[in-house]
Amino acid sequence: MIGRRMIPEHPSVPDTIGPRNPCDAARLPCGAARRVLVVGGGVAGLSAALELAERGYRVTLKEAAAVLGGRLHTRDERLRTGTFRVEHGLHMWFWQYYNFFDIIRRLGRERCFRPLEEVYYEFKAYRPEVVRSVGPYPFNVINVVRESPNLSLLDVAGARGALGDMIRYDHDLNHRRFDDETFEAWGRRARVSRRFWDIVMAPVASVTLNDPARVSAAEMLLYMHLFFLGHPRAFRRLVATVDHGTALIDPWVARLCSLGATVEVSAPVAGLLLEAGRAVGEVGSPARHDAVVLASDVGGLHRILAGTVACDAASAAALAALRARLRRLAVAPPYHVLRGWFDRPIRRRPVEAVIETPQHRPINLIAIFSMLEEQSAAWARERGGSVVELHLYNTPELGGLAADVVHESIRGQVEQILPELRGARALDLSLGAFQNFTSLEVGQGKSRPTSDAAILAGIPNLALAGDWVHTRYPSALMERAVSTGREAANHILFADRVREVPLSAARKRGPGVLPRFG
Numbered sequence: 001m002i003g004r005r006m007i008p009e010h011p012s013v014p015d016t017i018g019p020r021n022p023c024d025a026a027r028l029p030c031g032a033a034r035r036v037l038v039v040g041g042g043v044a045g046l047s048a049a050l051e052l053a054e055r056g057y058r059v060t061l062k063e064a065a066a067v068l069g070g071r072l073h074t075r076d077e078r079l080r081t082g083t084f085r086v087e088h089g090l091h092m093w094f095w096q097y098y099n100f101f102d103i104i105r106r107l108g109r110e111r112c113f114r115p116l117e118e119v120y121y122e123f124k125a126y127r128p129e130v131v132r133s134v135g136p137y138p139f140n141v142i143n144v145v146r147e148s149p150n151l152s153l154l155d156v157a158g159a160r161g162a163l164g165d166m167i168r169y170d171h172d173l174n175h176r177r178f179d180d181e182t183f184e185a186w187g188r189r190a191r192v193s194r195r196f197w198d199i200v201m202a203p204v205a206s207v208t209l210n211d212p213a214r215v216s217a218a219e220m221l222l223y224m225h226l227f228f229l230g231h232p233r234a235f236r237r238l239v240a241t242v243d244h245g246t247a248l249i250d251p252w253v254a255r256l257c258s259l260g261a262t263v264e265v266s267a268p269v270a271g272l273l274l275e276a277g278r279a280v281g282e283v284g285s286p287a288r289h290d291a292v293v294l295a296s297d298v299g300g301l302h303r304i305l306a307g308t309v310a311c312d313a314a315s316a317a318a319l320a321a322l323r324a325r326l327r328r329l330a331v332a333p334p335y336h337v338l339r340g341w342f343d344r345p346i347r348r349r350p351v352e353a354v355i356e357t358p359q360h361r362p363i364n365l366i367a368i369f370s371m372l373e374e375q376s377a378a379w380a381r382e383r384g385g386s387v388v389e390l391h392l393y394n395t396p397e398l399g400g401l402a403a404d405v406v407h408e409s410i411r412g413q414v415e416q417i418l419p420e421l422r423g424a425r426a427l428d429l430s431l432g433a434f435q436n437f438t439s440l441e442v443g444q445g446k447s448r449p450t451s452d453a454a455i456l457a458g459i460p461n462l463a464l465a466g467d468w469v470h471t472r473y474p475s476a477l478m479e480r481a482v483s484t485g486r487e488a489a490n491h492i493l494f495a496d497r498v499r500e501v502p503l504s505a506a507r508k509r510g511p512g513v514l515p516r517f518g
C-alpha cells in the first residue's frame with residue numbers, strides 16, 4: 001500500500017445545516033413504496049441515490065455512459081503492455097470536503113486515501129514553489145510568503161487590495177459583487193503586481209479547466225476561500241492510493257445495490273415526462289416515479305430539457321419556466337487527459353507526485369501515477385519505468401488528434417518539466433478527450449440554479465444536483481456535486497415528511513484580519 005491513510009476528522013465543522021423537519025421520521029414507513037428516478041451516475045447522482053435508498057426509497061439510477069462515476073469514472077483499458085484501470089483524470093479531495101468525507105467514512109473507504117500536505121508548482125519564469133500551511137490564520141499565510149523563494153512581504157503589501165476582497169469574502173454577496181468581471185480584470189483593478197499574480201493568483205485559474213482569461217472573479221474568489229483562505233488547512237488534499245473506481249465508485253454502487261437500488265449504465269435518458277405539473281418518468285418508458293433527481297452534467301441537462309415532454313398546460317408552463325431558468329448555463333472548452341507508461345523511472349520527493357504547471361500551456365498539471373496509485377507503482381517497479389498523467393485544459397486545438405500525436409506535440413515541454421523522461425519511450429498511451437466541464441465564465445455564477453429551482457418553477461417533485469448548481473454555502477467541484485445530491489434528496493424527503501439529512505459546510509465569510517485558531 002502506498003502511504004498511510006488519513007481522512008480528516010474535522011474536530012469542529014464550521015457550519016452545520018440541520019433538517020428543516022427534525023421531528024419527522026428517520027425513514028419511510030415500512031411498506032411505503034416511493035419510487036425515485038435519478039438521472040446521471042456521477043457523484044451528484046450517486047449521492048442523492050445513497051441518501052434516498054438508505055431511507056427506504058426504491059431508487060432507479062440511469063447513467064448514459066458505459067461506466068459509473070461521471071467525471072470521477074475509471075475505465076478498464078487494454079493496452080500493449082497490459083490492462084489498466086484508467087481514470088478520467090487525477091482527482092484530489094480537499095480539507096473542506098465535509099460531505100464527501102462523510103460518504104467516504106460511511107462506505108468505509110478511508111484506507112484508500114492519503115494526504116498531500118503541500119502543493120508543488122513549477123513555473124517557467126520563477127523558481128518552483130512548495131506551498132504548505134502551518135499554524136493558524138494569518139500566520140499560515142505569512143509563513144507561505146516567508147518560505148517562498150519568489151515572494152516577499154512587499155509583494156503581499158502590494159496586493160493588499162486583492163487580499164482585502166479575499167479575506168473579506170462573503171458568500172451571500174460574492175456573485176452579485178464579482179460575477180460580472182473576469183478574474184484578470186479584477187486583478188488589474190486591484191493593482192496586483194505581475195509577480196504576485198503569476199505565483200499566487202494565476203495558478204488557481206489555471207486548474208479550473210476553463211479559459212483563465214474568461215473565468216469569473218466571483219468563481220475564483222470562491223475557490224480562494226474554499227481551497228486556501230477559508231480554513232488554515234484548506235489546501236491540504238487527499239489522493240487515492242488505488243484507482244477511483246476501486247477506492248470509491250465500485251463500493252458506492254455496491255452499497256446502492258445492497259439497498260435495493262436499480263443501477264443502469266448505457267441508459268441515456270432522452271427527456272423527462274411531465275404530467276399534471278409533475279415529473280413522472282422518462283420519455284419512452286412506461287415506468288412511473290414519484291420523484292426525479294436530475295443530476296447530469298450541463299450538456300446532458302440541456303439535451304434532457306430539450307427532449308422533455310409536457311403532457312398538459314400546467315406542465316408546459318412549468319417546463320418553459322425551468323428552461324428559461326437554466327438556459328444560460330454553459331460548458332467549458334474541450335480538455336484532454338493523456339496518460340503515458342514510460343520506459344524510464346521517475347524518482348521524486350513525495351511532494352512532487354502532483355505538479356501544477358500554470359506557465360506551461362497546454363500542460364496545466366502533471367500527476368506521476370507511479371508515485372500515487374498501487375497498480376501504476378507495481379507496473380513501474382516491474383518495468384523500471386513510470387506512469388505519468390498530463391492534464392491539458394482548454395485545448396480545442398488538440399481535438400481529434402491521436403494520443404501519439406498529442407504526445408509528440410508536447411514532448412519538449414514534458415521533458416523540460418520532467419528531465420527524467422528525456423529520450424524515454426512511451427510504451428503505452430491513453431488519451432481522454434472531453435467537453436463536459438462546467439463553465440466558470442463571467443455571468444455563470446449568477447445564472448446557477450439552486451437545487452430547488454425546478455420546484456420553484458412549478459415542478460414540485462423534480463430536484464437538481466451537480467457541480468453546476470449553486471449552494472447557499474461555499475462549495476465547488478466534487479464537494480458541490482455531493483452536497484447538491486444530498487440537497488436534492490432532502491427536497492424529496494421533506495415532501496414525504498421524512499427527516500432531511502444534515503449538511504456540513506465551510507464558513508460563509510472570509511477569515512478577516514484577526515487570527516483564527518479553528
Ligand SMILES: Cc1cc2nc3c(=O)[nH]c(=O)nc-3n(C[C@H](O)[C@H](O)[C@H](O)COP(=O)(O)OP(=O)(O)OC[C@H]3O[C@@H](n4cnc5c(N)ncnc54)[C@H](O)[C@@H]3O)c2cc1C
Nearest residue numbers: 040042043044064070071089092269296300466467477478
Ligand atoms: C480532469 C479533471 C480533474 C478534476 N479534478 C478535481 C479535483 O481534484 N477535485 C474536485 O473536487 N473536482 C475535480 N474535478 C471536478 C469533478 O470531477 C466534478 O466536479 C464532479 O465529478 C462532478 O460530478 P457531477 O455528478 O456533478 O457530474 P458528472 O460527473 O459529470 O456526472 C454527470 C453524469 O450524468 C451523465 N449523463 C449526462 N446526460 C445523461 C442522460 N441524458 N441520461 C443519463 N445520464 C446522463 C453523464 O454521463 C455523467 O456520468 C475534476 C474534473 C476533471 C475533468
